[in-house]
Structure formats: C-alpha cells, structure tokens
Amino acid sequence: MIRSHNPATNLAFGPEITPSSHGEIASRCQAAQAAIGPWGTPLGLRVSLMESVAEHLQSVKQELVAFAQEETGLPEARLNGELDRTANQWRIFAKFVQEGSCFGATIDPALPDRTPLPRPDLRMIKIPLGPVAVFGASNFPFAFSVAGGDTASAVAAGCPVVIKANPAHPQLSQKVFNLLVEASRDVGLPESLFGLVQGGAREGLALVQDPAIQGVGFTGSQRAGLALWRACQNLPIPIPCFAEMGSLNPILVFPSALTTRKEALAEGYVSSLTLGVGQFCTNPGLLLLPEGEDAEAFLNLVAKRLGETAPAPMLSPAISHGCEDGWKALSQREGARVLVAPSGDGCSLSPGLAAFQSQAVVDSFEEVFGPIGIVVTLPKDSFTQEASRILRLHQGQLTGTIHGEEGEETELGLSLLMPFVGRIVWNGWPTGVEVTHAMQHGGPFPATTDARFTSVGPHAIDRWLRPISLQNLPASHWPPELGNGNELGIRRRVGGQME
Amino acid sequence: MIRSHNPATNLAFGPEITPSSHGEIASRCQAAQAAIGPWGTPLGLRVSLMESVAEHLQSVKQELVAFAQEETGLPEARLNGELDRTANQWRIFAKFVQEGSCFGATIDPALPDRTPLPRPDLRMIKIPLGPVAVFGASNFPFAFSVAGGDTASAVAAGCPVVIKANPAHPQLSQKVFNLLVEASRDVGLPESLFGLVQGGAREGLALVQDPAIQGVGFTGSQRAGLALWRACQNLPIPIPCFAEMGSLNPILVFPSALTTRKEALAEGYVSSLTLGVGQFCTNPGLLLLPEGEDAEAFLNLVAKRLGETAPAPMLSPAISHGCEDGWKALSQREGARVLVAPSGDGCSLSPGLAAFQSQAVVDSFEEVFGPIGIVVTLPKDSFTQEASRILRLHQGQLTGTIHGEEGEETELGLSLLMPFVGRIVWNGWPTGVEVTHAMQHGGPFPATTDARFTSVGPHAIDRWLRPISLQNLPASHWPPELGNGNELGIRRRVGGQME
Numbered sequence: 001m002i003r004s005h006n007p008a009t010n011l012a013f014g015p016e017i018t019p020s021s022h023g024e025i026a027s028r029c030q031a032a033q034a035a036i037g038p039w040g041t042p043l044g045l046r047v048s049l050m051e052s053v054a055e056h057l058q059s060v061k062q063e064l065v066a067f068a069q070e071e072t073g074l075p076e077a078r079l080n081g082e083l084d085r086t087a088n089q090w091r092i093f094a095k096f097v098q099e100g101s102c103f104g105a106t107i108d109p110a111l112p113d114r115t116p117l118p119r120p121d122l123r124m125i126k127i128p129l130g131p132v133a134v135f136g137a138s139n140f141p142f143a144f145s146v147a148g149g150d151t152a153s154a155v156a157a158g159c160p161v162v163i164k165a166n167p168a169h170p171q172l173s174q175k176v177f178n179l180l181v182e183a184s185r186d187v188g189l190p191e192s193l194f195g196l197v198q199g200g201a202r203e204g205l206a207l208v209q210d211p212a213i214q215g216v217g218f219t220g221s222q223r224a225g226l227a228l229w230r231a232c233q234n235l236p237i238p239i240p241c242f243a244e245m246g247s248l249n250p251i252l253v254f255p256s257a258l259t260t261r262k263e264a265l266a267e268g269y270v271s272s273l274t275l276g277v278g279q280f281c282t283n284p285g286l287l288l289l290p291e292g293e294d295a296e297a298f299l300n301l302v303a304k305r306l307g308e309t310a311p312a313p314m315l316s317p318a319i320s321h322g323c324e325d326g327w328k329a330l331s332q333r334e335g336a337r338v339l340v341a342p343s344g345d346g347c348s349l350s351p352g353l354a355a356f357q358s359q360a361v362v363d364s365f366e367e368v369f370g371p372i373g374i375v376v377t378l379p380k381d382s383f384t385q386e387a388s389r390i391l392r393l394h395q396g397q398l399t400g401t402i403h404g405e406e407g408e409e410t411e412l413g414l415s416l417l418m419p420f421v422g423r424i425v426w427n428g429w430p431t432g433v434e435v436t437h438a439m440q441h442g443g444p445f446p447a448t449t450d451a452r453f454t455s456v457g458p459h460a461i462d463r464w465l466r467p468i469s470l471q472n473l474p475a476s477h478w479p480p481e482l483g484n485g486n487e488l489g490i491r492r493r494v495g496g497q498m499e
Numbered sequence: 500m501i502r503s504h505n506p507a508t509n510l511a512f513g514p515e516i517t518p519s520s521h522g523e524i525a526s527r528c529q530a531a532q533a534a535i536g537p538w539g540t541p542l543g544l545r546v547s548l549m550e551s552v553a554e555h556l557q558s559v560k561q562e563l564v565a566f567a568q569e570e571t572g573l574p575e576a577r578l579n580g581e582l583d584r585t586a587n588q589w590r591i592f593a594k595f596v597q598e599g600s601c602f603g604a605t606i607d608p609a610l611p612d613r614t615p616l617p618r619p620d621l622r623m624i625k626i627p628l629g630p631v632a633v634f635g636a637s638n639f640p641f642a643f644s645v646a647g648g649d650t651a652s653a654v655a656a657g658c659p660v661v662i663k664a665n666p667a668h669p670q671l672s673q674k675v676f677n678l679l680v681e682a683s684r685d686v687g688l689p690e691s692l693f694g695l696v697q698g699g700a701r702e703g704l705a706l707v708q709d710p711a712i713q714g715v716g717f718t719g720s721q722r723a724g725l726a727l728w729r730a731c732q733n734l735p736i737p738i739p740c741f742a743e744m745g746s747l748n749p750i751l752v753f754p755s756a757l758t759t760r761k762e763a764l765a766e767g768y769v770s771s772l773t774l775g776v777g778q779f780c781t782n783p784g785l786l787l788l789p790e791g792e793d794a795e796a797f798l799n800l801v802a803k804r805l806g807e808t809a810p811a812p813m814l815s816p817a818i819s820h821g822c823e824d825g826w827k828a829l830s831q832r833e834g835a836r837v838l839v840a841p842s843g844d845g846c847s848l849s850p851g852l853a854a855f856q857s858q859a860v861v862d863s864f865e866e867v868f869g870p871i872g873i874v875v876t877l878p879k880d881s882f883t884q885e886a887s888r889i890l891r892l893h894q895g896q897l898t899g900t901i902h903g904e905e906g907e908e909t910e911l912g913l914s915l916l917m918p919f920v921g922r923i924v925w926n927g928w929p930t931g932v933e934v935t936h937a938m939q940h941g942g943p944f945p946a947t948t949d950a951r952f953t954s955v956g957p958h959a960i961d962r963w964l965r966p967i968s969l970q971n972l973p974a975s976h977w978p979p980e981l982g983n984g985n986e987l988g989i990r991r992r993v994g995g996q997m998e
Contacts, residue, residue: 038917081615101997104958108937116580120927122937129950130918233732237894237944240951395736406973414976418537419629423968426976428619437992438607438621440968445736451628451965452739459603459966466950467958469922469939474905477913477925491997493936498600498990 002170002198007073007313010347017170019199022206025162028195029212032131032160035190039479040128040158043097043488045189050094050155052183053147054087057176064175068141071169073313078276079142086142089149089435093156096458100490102126102156104467105481107494120472123482126465128158129240130214133207135228136166136173137219138315139279145169146176146196149435149460150217155193157464162195162213164204168316173198201227208232208241215464216241219281219455222367222446229449242463244455246281246367247397247447248374249430250288252387252413254404255380257427258294265403266301269373270309272429274351277312278371279319282399282430285367288387291357291377299375303339303353306373311348319369320347326368327352335360342372358386364393387416396444396451399423399430420444422451501669501697506572506812509846516669518698521705524661527694528711531630531659534689538978539627539657542596542987544688549593549654551682552646553586556675563674567640570668572812577775578641585641588648588934592655595957599989601625601655603966604980606993619971622981625964627657628739629713632706634727635665635672636718637814638778644668645675645695648934648959649716654692656963661694661712663703667815672697700726707731707740714963715740718780718954721866721945728948741962743954745866746896746946747784747873748929751886751912753903754879756926757793764902765800768872769808771928773850776811777870778818781898781929784866787886790856790876798874802838802852805872810847818868819846825867826851834859841871857885863892886915895943895950898922898929919943921950 004014020028035041041049057064065079072079096102103126111119132154136145143149146163154161165173177196184193197207201224208216208231216232216239218225225243232241257265272284289295314320324344331338335356342352351371358378365374378386391400400417402424404410410426417424422443433441433456441456442448448455453463470482480488492499503513519527534540540548556563564578571578595601602625610618631653635644642648645662653660664672676695683692696706700723707715707730715731715738717724724742731740756764771783788794813819823843830837834855841851850870857877864873877885890899899916901923903909909925916923921942932940932955940955941947947954952962969981979987991998 038914099997106937108933108935117931119933119935122933122935124937124939127917238948239944240949406975410973410976415537418626418967421967422965423970424972425970426972428971432616434607434618434621436607436618436621437995438605438623438968440623440966442966444965445738449737450739452961454966462951466921466943467939467941467953468917468920469937471922471924472927473923473925474909476905477909496936498598 002167004071004169004171005316006070007315007347013070014171017198019203020197025197025203025206026210028162028197029131029207029210031192032162032195033212035160035193036128036158038127041189041193043480045187046155046158047094047098048187049183049189050090050152052186053180054090056179056183057083057087057147060179064172067175068169068172071172072141072315074141074276082140082142085435086147089143089152092435092458093152093461096461097156100481100488102458102461102465103481103490105490105492107482107492109495123470123473123478124467125479125481126467129464129466131160131162131212132215132217132464133213134161134163135204135218135220136163138166138168138319139276141169141172144219146173147180149456150219153460154217154464156461159215159464160193162197162207164197164199164207167200170198204228205231209235214239217455217463218243221245221369225449240463241449242453242455243449244281244442245446245448246369247443248285248365248367248394249282249397249399249401250286250391250394250417251284251401251403252417253287253289254409254413255290256405256409257403258289258298262294262298263301266298266305268429270302270305272431273373274306274309274371275431277314277349278351279315279369280431282433284401284430285372285374286365286394287373287375288390289375289377290380290383292380295377299339299355306340306351306353309351311344311350313348314370317347320344320349323349323368323370323372326366326370327372330354330365330368330372330374358390361390361393384412384416391416391420395420396447397421398441398443398447399425401425401428401430403427422447501666503570503668503670504815505569506814506846512569513670516697518702519696524696524702524705525709527661527696528630528706528709530691531661531694532711534659534692535627535657537626540688540692542979544686545654545657546593546597547686548682548688549589549651551685552679553589555678555682556582556586556646559678563671566674567668567671570671571640571814573640573775581639581641584934585646588642588651591934591957592651592960595960596655599980599987601957601960601964602980602989604989604991606981606991608994622969622972622977623966624978624980625966628963628965630659630661630711631714631716631963632712633660633662634703634717634719635662637665637667637818638775640668640671643718645672646679648955649718652959653716653963655960658963659692661696661706663696663698663706666699669697703727704730708734713738716954716962717742720744720868724948739962740948741952741954742948743780743941744945744947745780745868746942747864747866747893748781748896748898748900749785749787749890749893749916750783750900750902751916752786752788753908753912754789754793755904755908756902757789757797761793761797762800765797765804767928769801769804771930772872773808773870774930776813776848777850778814778868779930781932783900783929784871784873785864785893786872786874787889788874788876789879789882791879794876798838798854805839805850805852808850810843810849812847813869816846819843819848822848822867822869822871825865825869826871829853829864829867829871829873857889860889860892883911883915890915890919894919895946896920897940897942897946898924900924900927900929902926921946
C-alpha cells in the first residue's frame with residue numbers, strides 16, 4: 001500500500017492507495033497502444049492537447065501547489081515557479097511541433113531520367129515510437145513528474161504515455177493525471193492516450209516489460225535507472241530507455257579563481273549545494289580545488305556557512321535515510337576529513353561536507369542525493385593529471401563547471417571536462433536548468449543511458465521519434481507533412497535543400 | 500590466419516594475413532583517440548579529407564575494382580557502380596557537414612533582465628562521440644566496408660575510425676585503408692585518425708571492448724550484430740552500437756495486384772530475389788500472398804524462372820555454406836512445400852523457393868542470406884489477421900512492400916507494415932537503397948539495434964554526434980560554429996528561430 005507523507009510534519013495522511021495490478025498495467029498499455037494509428041496523434045489535435053494541458057495545469061494552480069506542499073514539503077514559491085515552468089514546457093513543445101523541424105520531413109522527388117537507373121520518389125518523416133512509459137521523479141513533482149518534460153515530449157512526438165507515479169507524491173500524481181485525461185477529452189482525443197500506474201519498483205518493471213511499451217523515460221537514481229535500462233535491453237524486443245540518473249557535476253576551480261574570489265565562490269557553492277536541500281540532479285556534488293592556503297581559507301568559509309544552515313525537510317523519509325546512509329559511507333572512506341557533519345531527524349537534514357586529498361581517492365564517489373559536498377584537493381604540481389584522473393574515475397556527468405580565467409585555464413578546463421559532460425558551466429553553478437533550445441540535459445554514461453539525447457528542452461522529443469521512408473507511395477496516402485503543397489507549413493528539406 | 504579466396508575459381512590466393520593482436524588493436528585505438536581534441540577534427544580539414552578520400556578512391560578505380568572482383572566474385576559493372584557510389588557518399592557527407600544543420604548549432608543569448616532570474620548565455624553544438632569502430636560488410640566491399648557509409652559518416656561527425664576488415668576481402672580492405680591514410684596525410688590530419696584491424700569475431704570483440712572506442716557501426720548477420728551489441732551494453736561504460744542486421748523485408752501482395760499483374764510481379768520478384776545472388780540486406784525474403792488459383796499461377800511462373808537460374812558464385816564459402824544450411828532448415832520445417840531446391844558446389848549456388856500455408860507458420864523464419872525465397876499464402880477470409888500475425892512474429896524489418904491498389908488496400912498495407920519497418924515500398928521492390936536525405940536504412944529491432952537512426956544517407960552522421968551546451972562561456976572559447984558572426988555559414992537556430 002502507498003500512502004502520502006508530509007515531510008514537514010513527518011506524518012502520513014490521506015487514503016491508502018493500492019499499487020496497480022499487472023492486469024491493470026497491461027490493460028492501460030494496450031488501451032494506450034490502441035489510442036493511435038501508425039502516424040500518431042494528428043498534429044493539429046496534438047497541438048491543441050498540449051495547449052489544453054498547459055491551461056488545465058494553470059487553471060488549478062493554487063490547489064495543485066497547496067497539495068504539492070503537503071506531499072513534498074517543498075516551499076510554495078518554488079512550487080509556483082515549477083508549475084508555471086511545467087505549463088510552459090507544454091507550450092514550448094506545442095510551438096516546436098508546429099514549426100515541425102523535429103519531424104525531419106524530407107522529400108527527394110523521383111528522377112525518372114537518371115541513368116543507369118531512375119530514382120524513385122522518396123519521402124521521409126519521423127513517426128512516434130508508440131506508447132512511452134514515463135517515470136515521475138520525486139524532486140520535481142510537476143516539472144519531472146506526471147505532466148513533466150518526459151510526458152510532454154512524448155505527447156509532442158505523437159505517442160501515448162503510461163506514467164508510473166512517484167510513490168513520494170501519489171495523490172498529486174493522480175490529480176495531475178486527471179487533468180491530462182480531461183485535456184485529452186476536451187480536444188477530442190481518446191482518454192486512453194494516458195495511463196497511470198501506482199506502485200514501486202515491481203510495478204515499474206511490469207510497465208516497461210509490457211509488449212505495448214516502445215520507449216521509456218526515467219529520471220531518478222542510478223540504481224533504479226540502470227535496473228530499468230537493463231530490463232529494457234533484455235526484452236525479447238529491446239526498447240530504448242532514456243534514463244537520466246543524476247551525477248556529481250564536478251566543479252573545477254583553478255588557482256586564479258580561488259585566490260581572487262574565494263568569498264564569492266564560497267557563497268555561490270553553498271547556495272548551489274543547499275538549493276532545494278540538495279535534491280537536484282545538477283547539484284554540485286564534487287568540487288576539485290588546488291590544495292594550499294587558499295583552499296583551506298575557502299573551506300573554512302564554506303564550512304562556516306554550511307554549519308549555520310538549519311536542517312530542512314527532504315522529499316521523503318526514504319530520501320532522507322538514503323542521504324544519511326550515503327554520508328555515513330562517505331565519511332568513513334579512507335582519508336575523509338569531515339568538515340561539517342549533517343544532522344537530521346529522519347526527515348529533515350542539514351548539510352554535510354567532507355574533504356579528501358586527491359591521492360587518497362582511488363575509487364569513484366557515489367552520488368549522495370542531498371546537501372552533501374565532496375571536496376577533493378589536488379597537488380598544485382600535478383593539478384592537471386590528478387584532475388584528469390579523478391574525472392576519468394567518475395566518467396559521465398550532466399554538467400561540468402570551470403571556475404577560472406579566460407585563456408589557458410579555461411582551455412584546459414574544457415579539454416578536461418568536455419569528454420565527460422553534457423553541459424559546461426563557466427564561472428557559475430550547475431543548478432538551474434533552462435528549458436530552451438540550447439539546453440543539453442544529458443551526458444555520457446552513467447549520467448544518462450544515451451548521451452545523444454536530452455531530457456530537457458524541445459529536443460527531448462527526439463527520443464520518441466523514428467524516421468520512416470515512403471518509396472513511390474501515391475500522393476493520396478502521403479501524410480500532410482509530406483504533401484507537395486506543405487499545407488502544415490512545417491520546415492522541410494526538399495531536393496536536398498531546406499525550405 | 501586469413502587468406503583471400505576467389506569465389507569464381509574457389510581457390511585461395513595471396514599472402515597469409517595475421518589477425519591483429521590485442522596489443523595492436525589497443526595501440527590503434529589509443530592512437531585514434533589521441534588524433535582529435537574534444538571538438539573533433541576541424542571542420543575545414545574534415546571536408547578536405549572527405550573530398551580527398553573520394554578522389555583517391557576514384558583515382559585507382561580500375562585497380563580496386565579488378566582486385567575486388569578476385570576477392571568477392573562480384574561482377575565488374577556492379578563493382579564499378581559501387582565504387583562510384585562509395586566515392587559519392589564521401590562527397591555527400593562533405594556537402595552535408597558544410598551546410599552544417601547536422602550539428603544543431605543553437606544560440607540562446609543571455610536575458611540579463613529576465614525575472615525572477617536572468618537567463619545565462621547558452622550555446623549548443625553537437626560534438627563527435629570519439630573513436631568509432633566500424634565493421635566492414637562482406638556484400639558491399641566498397642559501399643559498406645572500409646571506406647563505406649559507416650566510416651564516411653563517422654569521419655563527417657569528426658570521429659577517428661578503427662575498422663575491422665571483413666575477412667572475406669582482407670587485401671582489398673588493406674588497399675582501401677591505405678587510401679584513407681594517404682588522404683589523411685594529404686590534408687594534414689594525423690594518419691592515426693584511421694586504424695585497421697584484421698581478424699574475425701575475437702578481434703572484433705577486442706575492438707569494441709577497447710576503452711577508447713565510443714561507438715560502433717556494424718552491418719552483417721544478426722548473430723554477429725547481436726553479440727557485438729550485447730558486448731557494448733555490458734561494458735563498464737556502455738557505448739552505442741548501431742548494428743544493421745538485415746531482415747526478411749516482407750512483401751505484402753493484395754488480391755488486386757495478384758490478379759491483374761501476376762507476370763510482372765513474378766518477373767520483379769525473381770529479379771529482386773536473385774540480384775547479387777540474393778546477398779542484399781534488403782532482399783525480399785518473405786512474400787505474403789492471398790491463397791488461391793492466382794497464387795498458384797504466380798508461384799508457377801516464379802518457380803519456372805528461378806529453376807532456370809544458373810548457380811552463381813557467392814561472396815565466400817562461409818556464406819554459401821550458411822545459405823545451404825539455412826535452406827536445409829527451412830525446407831525441413833513443418834508444412835514446407837519445396838517449389839525450387841537450390842543447387843550448388845559449396846561456392847556457387849542457384850535460387851531456392853519454399854511455400855507455406857500461413858496456418859503452419861507458428862515460429863518466425865530466420866533470414867537465409869542468399870537467393871532463397873519464402874512464400875506464405877494467407878486464407879482470403881482472414882488475410883488481414885494472418886498477415887498481421889505473421890508480421891508480428893517477425894517484428895522489425897528494414898523494409899516492407901505493398902503491392903496493391905491506391906485506397907483501401909494501401910491504407911491497410913500501411914497500417915500492417917508501418918509499425919515494423921523503416922521503409923515502405925509501394926508497387927516496387929526493396930533492393931536498391933538510394934543514398935539521399937529521404938532514405939531511412941534502418942528499422943525496428945531486430946532489423947537494427949536502434950530504429951531512430953539510419954546507416955545510409957546523410958543522416959547516418961547522427962549516430963556519432965552528441966550535443967553539448969556551453970553556459971556563459973566567453974566568446975574567446977566558442978567554437979567557430981557558435982560565434983555570433985557565423986563565420987562558417989552553417990545552419991543554426993538563434994533565439995529560437997532558424998537562421
């Protein structure tokens with residue numbers, strides 16, 4: 001049984017929710033599959049649906065935010081902003097599919113006189129993979145959950161979506177799901193375009209293993225993400241699984257920055273590390289510093305600020321316990337110097353900070369989801385080699401940050417970080433992920449399962465589309481995207497040239 | 500030891516070639532990795548390299564074709580055409596990367612006055628994955644081998660390439676490889692941008708497991724492709740493996756077509772089935788017909804033509820034996836009606852044809868690589884259901900073909916085939932793969948390992964690129980693709996709008 005839990009009061013509330021049975025999961029997946037034909041939802045209706053979801057979300061904003069506060073303990077202002085961002089994502093996708101470049105519509109007209117053989121008429125368009133399973137994340141109850149970016153991008157692609165509700169906010173999930181169904185009904189699309197599954201790992205596994213499911217979007221822990229990804233690979237017909245599994249988001253601080261602006265660095269680092277009680281996948285978990293007096297002065301500043309930070313409620317007792325366990329393992333590693341020890345009551349937690357000399361780091365650190373900072377100090381005479389070694393130990397990351405001067409330092413930072421990250425941040429902090437075309441929220445394994453895709457921004461749609469070529473198909477059967485007249489006015493490539 | 504073999508004479512010739520050692524493989528991969536920085540080969544040099552490869556290939560065309568004839572037994576005219584096509588692929592990629600849309604360059608300028616928070620400057624560009632391992636295919640010694648589409652697309656992406664030579668043409672592989680190295684040297688790029696590995700399955704596995712390799716392109720059998728794909732998934736850091744593993748390419752013949760043009764159908768089918776001794780991944784291996792008198796008349800015509808077809812040399816004794824074994828298993832299946840039995844001498848082979856009633860088909864047919872046709876006749880009163888069942892049994896295919904009339908039949912054919920194929924052919928035959936923007940040469944599993952990509956046409960480059968976002972990076976460190984002035988003149992998206 002699943003029950004809502006208020007992180008602020010540490011009390012359960014509301015009804016007991018029964019996890020979905022395998023039969024229910026199967027019937028929702030089948031119904032989702034039956035909701036579309038091979039071309040997916042018609043583009044016009046699809047756009048209306050996306051706009052309608054945005055309106056529905058904002059029309060009951062106060063009620064949703066109030067309820068989300070109870071189930072997640074997140075502050076009202078943050079949730080208000082997150083809901084607007086979530087609605088905005090749907091509008092961005094609606095606009096993006098209307099422009100239509102994402103469908104890669106391409107026409108290579110027949111060349112009947114070509115020698116030695118004529119060329120047939122070839123038209124290509126990207127079509128939806130089919131029903132997509134989406135896993136709601138705990139830390140963004142709107143933006144990465146039931147009506148979050150994975151769902152919006154899959155709907156934008158023309159796919160039905162069956163959503164595994166995050167057990168940390170089961171009632172909010174149901175409320176938001178009801179809005180999706182209402183929006184679908186309002187625009188005249190089948191209600192079964194959306195399905196909801198309540199439950200935990202077992203129900204999630206049953207969902208991705210359903211033969212109707214053709215793709216998976218996941219945001220969460222590495223353990224859960226890898227289990228789903230492996231399950232998808234091991235199916236009789238493997239399906240793509242895009243799992244965004246968070247990362248340590250290394251921050252590479254060069255001597256110049258540490259010497260000239262250690263106070264600003266300390267302030268920025270503490271703000272980023274403790275934002276949302278550290279529950280961001282772009283949390284700056286690993287700070288690499290040149291060792292010495294400046295590093296010690298910086299760490300004193302950081303430790304002072306972190307030590308003054310009061311415990312704050314985490315999203316769920318499971319996350320809070322996970323963070324405490326992670327801290328325990330971290331602080332017991334050989335060579336750990338505990339600068340700030342976190343304290344908590346099993347639900348709220350204050351920040352923690354541990355420092356290591358790089359020579360002591362022979363295994364990778366695991367991400368501790370929460371306000372836990374790991375600092376590694378690097379000998380000045382082998383700064384580059386040691387930074388390279390530490391980065392290589394940890395492999396793929398969502399982001400990598402350079403604090404340093406333009407020129408040599410930045411060049412070195414780029415060459416060290418680029419092979420391992422999806423986003424480079426310069427003299428800033430990685431928390432804060434813009435929903436815009438130039439955003440890459442993804443990165444080499446194990447940050448995600450496929451560095452070629454993003455889960456934030458309009459290009460997130462690319463995960464759910466595949467191209468199909470139509471050879472000599474008569475005009476009466478062309479989809480509107482491929483008609484000679486381009487009645488939808490989308491961006492296309494015709495005869496090799498972009499229109 | 501590997502030795503060349505002449506399929507026309509069934510004799511071995513030339514030197515004994517030692518398979519590459521693990522040490523050699525590792526050092527070639529490391530050298531390839533060291534050949535580029537994080538941005539890949541500079542775009543200008545990359546374009547020069549691609550044009551140079553095209554020129555080198557055509558400058559020694561006669562010599563290459565003559566040699567290829569000896570090692571593959573393929574006819575001169577076919578090899579001449581294939582070499583030109585191969586050179587042309589390099590030119591197409593050179594042009595495509597100059598236009599630059601494939602790099603998805605995107606600029607979202609800073610919005611310093613945005614509330615509640617300013618937006619940073621964000622610039623995105625797709626960068627090469629890193630060294631790519633390419634597996635040469637036996638059946639296209641130029642177009643899908645050492646300097647084939649996988650290599651050309653990876654080079655176009657800016658990647659170094661280490662190529663596993665196909666053991667069916669080891670000497671030609673070395674000759675073509677030498678041209679790649681020469682071209683690289685000519686334009687001033689490191690020779691180690693390219694590496695060659697001679698050997699079989701063991702050497703191939705060592706290649707994909709080398710830690711420098713970041714992606715794999717493979718064309719060949721399902722057995723080999725799946726083994727490599729699994730190996731790539733099971734690496735400590737899994738890498739994308741695009742395996743194109745051929746398929747049965749179902750042909751769905753509707754009653755109208757069978758009644759009105761059975762002679763043309765028979766002629767077209769036989770030509771497509773026997774083209775290149777059936778050694779195409781788009782070979783029409785599975786024909787679905789409405790049962791009855793028309794079907795019998797059609798099959799008589801086909802059987803007569805196929806029976807008159809003389810044995811022709813296959814690419815290698817291994818392929819010829821594989822085809823004979825495949826035929827044996829096929830003809831011994833329950834319900835098999837042998838219409839034409841192939842005959843051969845262990846190197847050359849004539850076509851075979853077996854028919855089944857659909858009710859007898861309870862397991863999927865395996866692809867038999869060669870001139871082997873499988874015909875399944877479907878009861879007229881359950882044509883759609885049985886066609887659907889048979890297609891579902893076989894899952895993903897490179898192509899699916901509809902022979903029928905515009906309107907209802909074609910609509911039905913599309914809904915039956917589209918979920919399973921990468922290319923729909925209408926009233927034609929699947930052999931013949933155009934190298935053009937609208938070509939999708941790929942398809943759902945198990946035709947390929949990822950239906951979202953193609954291995955033919957300019958979009959094949961997408962397999963080897965991943966996006967990276969640069970946040971607030973100073974202008975002095977932008978790659979030329981992302982400068983405000985767009986000095987390379989590539990296609991970009993700026994402020995949400997395509998330029």
